[in-house]
Amino acid sequence: MIFQNHYSDATLISYLDGELSGRMERRVQKHLQTCWKCRTRAAELEQQVHELERAFAAQTFPGPSRIDAARRRLFERCRTVLEARDWQPLAHWSVQPPRRIRLAPALAAAACVVALGLWFGLRGPAPEAVEIVAGLQEFERAAYSEPAAFHQVFRVEMAEIRPRRRKRVSRVEIWSDPGRRRHAARWEEPGGELLYAVWRPDPGRRWVYDRATAAGLYPASAESAERVSIIDLAAQEPVLEQLEAAFLRWLRSGDWRPVRFGSAFYAFSRRDGVALRVEPAPTAGGGRAYRLSALQASSGRRVELVVEVDAETYRPRLQYIRFETAQRAAEVRFVVERSEAVRREFLRAAVFEPDPRLRKRLPAPRPAVRPRERPATRPRPAAELERTEMALRYLLHQHRSCLGEPVEVVRESGGRIRVRGVVRDFERKAELLTALAELQAAPFTGGGVEVEIRAIGELIEQNLPPEETVQDAPVRVYTSRLPIRERLAAYLRKHPAPGPEAEEKGEGGPTAADPGNVGEAVTRFSNRVISLADGALAEAWALRRLAERYGSAPRRALGPESRWLLEVMVRDHMAALVARGRRVRGLLGPVLAEIGGAGEGPESGAPSVAGRPPGAAADPAASWSAACLQAFQRAKRMHELVHRLFAGEDLPEDRLDAAVGELAAALLPLDREFSGLEEQLHRELTRLGRRQPPSARPEAPQPPGSK
């Protein structure tokens, strides 16, 4: 066949994928035997498939830990869905039928039916819940899609209902301008004193006033880190203090959109096992209204979200969340006092700017001792103190405060625990204080925790020298002429593509394809190595502090929960240290092997770092604290060597080779040693864990005060 047609790419790839019908497949096969062109094209396609497959096989996402977490979450949720027999599945979205009819309620219900019959005889039937939700959403969509700003005022009533009644009333005023992304919110006491306020005059600026932190008015980063929904209030324990803390978090996370009850309600109603109900609501003015409620009851916890809407317009006028456990109950009520759209031309820009009187008395230096300081009247048992201290440490650990931030937990005589330290700014201070306040509200702390956290700004204001220097950012090298620089440049020029040092995918190692970039690539490379070494040292320091504090104490002195928290922290730090060590090695190993020149093999006399041969790392008799201290020594040594080479700590040119060799030799066994230490730690902690009564080991990491 000289003049023949060829098959298309589509047919060829279908043939390769085995997706053609039998007859067609035979035809193509026969054609391929005779046609070089098509065979080549098929081979090209096949090769491209291989390449793609290789690229994808290198992906590690999502990774086993993510999958595990997802599996656990999904099965729990599935179980909730499958077991929620008492509630109608939400897919049908209708009014709940009563579950059981008892005599007294039945009579009452009959009376209601008669009354309602009369009511609806005149008024028509109530719409189904789904219609009201749709109506509410439609109303909000229409109301808030106008090109205008919105002004909302709510009375917020937070109340603890059980075991005793306590109530606090406050007021929230929110201005939002979605078009220009401006936003302002004020939270006030009924007397008008400002509790918390945030102003965002434009997308790039944000001011915060927080009475609780004694910081006065301060500029904050433009974006808030977390998004909190108003429904998250219900995730708290029904205790007034915790409610307030959660409410503050919600305010803090607010963006420039107005508050919408409908969206919150819809999101809540989509949760598993939520049942909807609708009933007419009493009104003062004689108009009609519906009360729409969504109820979720599971494992001894009951959460009910209620919205009252006007029957004609579906305008919401009240929303409340009520949630209860076996012992406690609480409620947060939002009463709409005002909700209006304001045309931009009538809007003063000043509402988005901080009040001038607040500006005047900028950071007011105040005594920094804070919240709810109570004198410890009774001597507190040691176990309680121990537990509190560990919970505090864990809290700081969760907020990554243990990595180089000078905040410490000190136990003082007289049964007091003091948390003191200096943090980088007011926002960080507010974050830590909020977290600590939540923990303080926990019953077991007994209130004897003193918090003394200051921001650097305050120290400057008070002309006090900070107690410790604050490491704000890792060391960066840009200019100094390092002896290793030239060799590194030569290496990077030789390996212009993301070199072997960037084995980990996406590492985006220094590229030096263009010689103009070489200098930059060298700087980047140095910075990355130094950052990694610094990070490793921070983790190692955290390990060392734990080891020094708890290493010598008899294990029995710690309660089961404390032991468990300690394990979690030690494991976290160890894992992070191992990961960092591995990355330093992966980054530096190939580079040092090449630029070092002298052949440093694994056995070329690695200087013993902590006076112990590497093999001893897995000595089962050594305690966990010894392992931690050893890990610290290793990390410290690595940090020193890296700094000497890459941060130019007085290294004469002629000693460069020796230094490179030393670092290479120190790095080589590092990986193995860290892994050995981790294994040892794991073994020991597991052994310890097994010794504990099984009930004492909580399954999920949710200690008190967890995020």
Add this chain to the structure above:
Amino acid sequence: MDEALQKVCELFESWYSAMVRYAWRATGSVELAEEVVQEAFLEFCRAARAGARIANPKAWILCVIRHQVSKRLSQEKDSGIVIGSLDDPRFPHPDCLGQVDAAAALDLELDDVTRLFLVLSRREEEVVLLRIEGLKYREIASHLGIAPKTVGTLLGRALRKLRAAAQEDRSRRVKAGKVGNDIPEPL
């Protein structure tokens, strides 16, 4: 009930990773992808409980994911918030980055796959992603609502484009390497 749960278990074990990757590529956000896939599995669970008969659960779940993704993306677009987070597998080991400053993290290059896929159209990309996760033409077709033959066409075209892009990339690198040797060192 156990039957439904078992079915979900099986599906999860064989398809969860693939679906998360698919959703992640479509949304660009890890949390959003995980959330959407969770919701889709849960929706399947609900449907199974309500007694629905689903012939091809894999395609069914994928379809739910796709709808959810497009819905959420449009919602995010309306609300003006840009999806995307630092917790992105393109920036590996976010925990380990730790003190490496954000600028350096953002400086990292796109990974190979992402860079390659820039040349593809949305549909081509989808077809390739689904095929690479092991779906048959028929399944891809039913998921995207196209004919199985079209799948072949799109796949062929996509592979051709990818090949061209890869070649161009390679030749560019070679060229850059040559140029680099001629110019004196800046140091």
